[in-house]
Amino acid sequence: MRHIVFDQKVINISQNISSFIAMAILTEKFNTPHDTAPFSQISEKHYLPAFEEAIALTKKEIEDIANNPEPPTFQNTIEALAYSGQTLDRISNIFFNLHSANTNDEMEKIAQEVAPKLSALGNDITLNLDLFVRVKTVYEQKESLNLTPEQETLLNKSFKDFARNGALLDDDKKSKLRDIDAKLSVLKLKFGENVLADSNAYQLHLTNADDLKGLPEGVIEAAAALAKSVGKDGWIFTLDYPSYIPFVTYADNRSLRKEIALAAGRKGFQQNDNNNEANVMEIAQLRFERAQLLGYATHADFVLAERMAESPTNVNAFLNDLLAKAKPAAEREFEDLTEFAKQKDGITQLEKWDGAYYAEKLKQERFQLDDELLKPYFKLENVLNGAFAVANKLFGLTFTEVQNIDKYHPEVQTFEVKDEKENLIAIFYADFFPRKGKRQGAWMTSFKPQYIKDNVNERPHVSIVCNFTPATETKPALLTFNEVTTLFHEFGHALHGMLANTTYPNLSGTSVFWDFVELPSQIMENWCYEKEALALFAMHYQTGELIPMELVEKIKESATFLEGMATLRQLSFGLLDMGWHGQDPSSIASVKTFEKAQFEATQLYPDVEDNAMSPSFSHIFNGGYSSGYYSYKWAEVLDADAFEYFKENGIFNKEIATKFRDNILSKGGTIHPMQLYKQFRGQEPQVDALLKRAGLSA
Incomplete structure (x- = not known):
């Protein structure tokens, strides 16, 4: 008996030591170059104990602020809050970034367990009455505090964060809010996991070479390599974008294009364990109930109160105004495309799986331009170096690849980013290729934000994650032009993070x-x-050889090709988002029926009954774009107007670039964005530049 007890004590001591080591790896200061994440030292077993320790530490920090016997001041309350929870933020950044870019079954289980705990902690903070009283006291004194613009923004944001998230609710309503937030945290994770599971489950396995007609050589080679990697003959195509997009764009076999397109449209919308219809309905309903609880008419009203657009009325007016301008052009383009398909192949009804195929054929005919002609000029390494060169000419940055920074996957590249005086500006991670544990799409994220504390300017660790066409046995990774613009897009987000220069982490980048x-x-x-x-x-x-200038001219000429249809597609997503979140969703009985009604004004192709977008619309049901998908078109107005300023003065004009860096990129959320934009541009953005660029001007 003693022996058994002794063994149990040994086991307990061993477990405690393991837990302590696990916590130390993630909770103590990293002994690494530039305090970068020590990925090779971290395993799944480390996360839960580290989260528990960091949550407890954050609670202690919040209690110390709330129970401070000193009268509340900006420094001991607002500033202290801004710097609290940094250990937890660091662990969360590492874990959830890997959960998106390099996940596995164990990571998904941990996420399901941790998400409600983090939600509960967030509620513990925003619903803490003692803490809110201190914040409110400082807020009511703000006119006499002589704050800097950044400090005033932080104070306003802190007060609003409490007021908008339940601090003024009674105890019963606070309890209900906690319950809603806990449920939402799990539902959103489950939504994303279901989409990934359905994506991974599908393979189009071909063994007849005739089925490959029309496909580029590199695409065929990649499909053969994938088949070989899983011990199969022939070729395998998947729903990963570098496989899926070329197939629906180039494959001559219409029935196979239909098969893979229908599979893509069924993600989260088939009768299996990954069905997301109930999740969609419940997320929308819970968001509505939460907004009502907080005194807002809808979730969209709640979200847009803290956006440039300000209200659902403004967003819908913006979307419908663009719709009115784009729809005539889109309908003409669709008629042209339909006629082209009819003349070419006798197709009388253009379907969704025909769009990309015939658009590419028409583009080739009209401009003598196609991605296969362009791809040899866009080797991934060169394009990345091109993005670096543009950043150097605009902002004086240099990017040096280094091997002494830990990586979470062998394919990841790491860079030190420095300014013209050799000061470290940021650490930059680049992760470019699809794999099983990586969600689709492309995004920018960070492992560590920029902020200033104790006179030390902590520099950010920024990452971009993409799903580009990988190298084959005979060719390096060659990008389509769409992938080139995607890389530059995410790199622009990265510059916003890297060039941040604010005091507080929650206003940075x-x-x-x-x-x-x-x-x-x-x-x-x-x-x-x-x-x-x-x-x-x-x-x-x-x-x-440098890309021939006639190809450059064709790229520019083709930039507005089918732009009306592309605009209508983006507007349809924004209107669907507002449909889910701009009303009481309780009367919605069917995801599919509701979605069809939302798409009615923008529909060009016939509907596919067994496909739906909402159950895989990760941007709004798993990402941060709920009531915000319109922002892509909103930002196009801003970027078209801003780039017009560059073009008027030279695209590498240092004075304009410096104004953009100092007024946009470095300021983060310290000043209202319209004020920042006017400081840069000298005026509010004009929609004319977008309409002109898109070829939609009257």
Whole structure:
């Protein structure tokens, strides 16, 4: 008996030591270059004990602020709050970034367990009456505090965060709010996991070479390599974008295009364990109930109160105004495309799986331009170096690849970013290729924000994650032009994070109004169409020949090709988002029926009954874009107007670039975005520049 007890004590001591080591790896200061995340030392077993320790530490920090016997001041309350929870933030950044970019079953289980705990902690903070009283006391004294603009923004934001998230509710309503937030945290994770599971579950396995007609050589080679990697003959195509997009764009076999397109449209919308219909309905309903609880008419009203657009009325007016301008052009383009398909192949009814295929054929005929002609000039390494060169010419940054910084996957590249005086500006991670544990799409994120504390300017650790066409046995990674603009887009977000120069972490970098955050990313895409920029990186991967200028002209000419249809597509997503979140969803009985009604004004292609978008619309049901998808078009107005300023003065004009860096990129959320924009541009943005660029002017 003693022996058994002794063994149990040994086991307990061993477990405690393991837990302590686990906590130390993630909770203590990293002994790494530039305090970068020690990915190789972290395993799944470390996360839960580290989260528990960091949550407890954050609670202690909050209690110390709330129970401070000294009278509340900006420093001991507002500033203290801004710097609280940094250990937890660091762990969360590492875990949830990997949960998106390199997940597995164990990570998903941990996420499901941790998400409600983090939600509960957030409620513990915003519903803490003693803490709110201190914040409110400082807020009511703000006119006499002689605050800087950044400090005033932080104070206003702190007060609003409490008031908008339940601090003024009675205890019963606070309890209900906690319950809603806990449920939402789990539902959103489950939504994303279901989409990823359905994506991973589908494979189009071909063994007949005739089925490959029309497909580019590199696409076929990649499909053969994938089949070989899983021990199969032939070729495998998946729903990962580098596989899916080329297939629906180039495959001559219409029935196979239909098969894979229908599979993509069924993600989260088929009768299996990954069905997201109930999740969609419950997320929408809970968001509505939460907004009502907090005194807002709808979730959209709640969200937009802290956006440039300000209200659902303004967003819907903006979307419908663009719809009125774009729809005639889109309908003409669709008629042209339909007629082209009829003449070419006798197709009388264009379906969704025909759109990309015939659009590419028409573009080739009209401009003698296609991605296969362009791809040899866009080797990934060259394009990345091109983005670096543009950043150097605009902002004086240099990017040096280093091997002494830990990576979470062997494919990740790491860079030190420095300014013209050799000061470290940021650490930059780049993760470019699809894999099983990585969600689709492309995004920018950070492992550590920029902020200033104790006179030390802590520099950010920023990452971009994409799903580009990988190298094959005979070719390096060659990008489509769409992938080139995607890289520049995410790199623009990265610059927003890297060039941040604010005092407080919760106002730094991309911590801005959601309908302003796309300006730095979307403006960067413009350089991809300019001769002067393309000359920096668009070189043939075999010969080193610079991209011919006639191809550059064709790229520019084709920039507005089918732009009416593309605009209508984006507007349809924004209207669907507002449909889910701009009303009481309790009367919605069917996801599909509701979605069809929302798409009615923008519909060009016939509906596909067994497909639906909402159950895989991760931007609004798992990401941060609920009531905010309109911001892509909103930011296009900003970026078109801003780039017009560059073009008027030279696309590498240092004075304009400095104004953009100092007034947009470095300021984060310290000042209202419209004020920042006017400081940069000298005027409010004009929609004319977007209409002109898109070819939609009257």
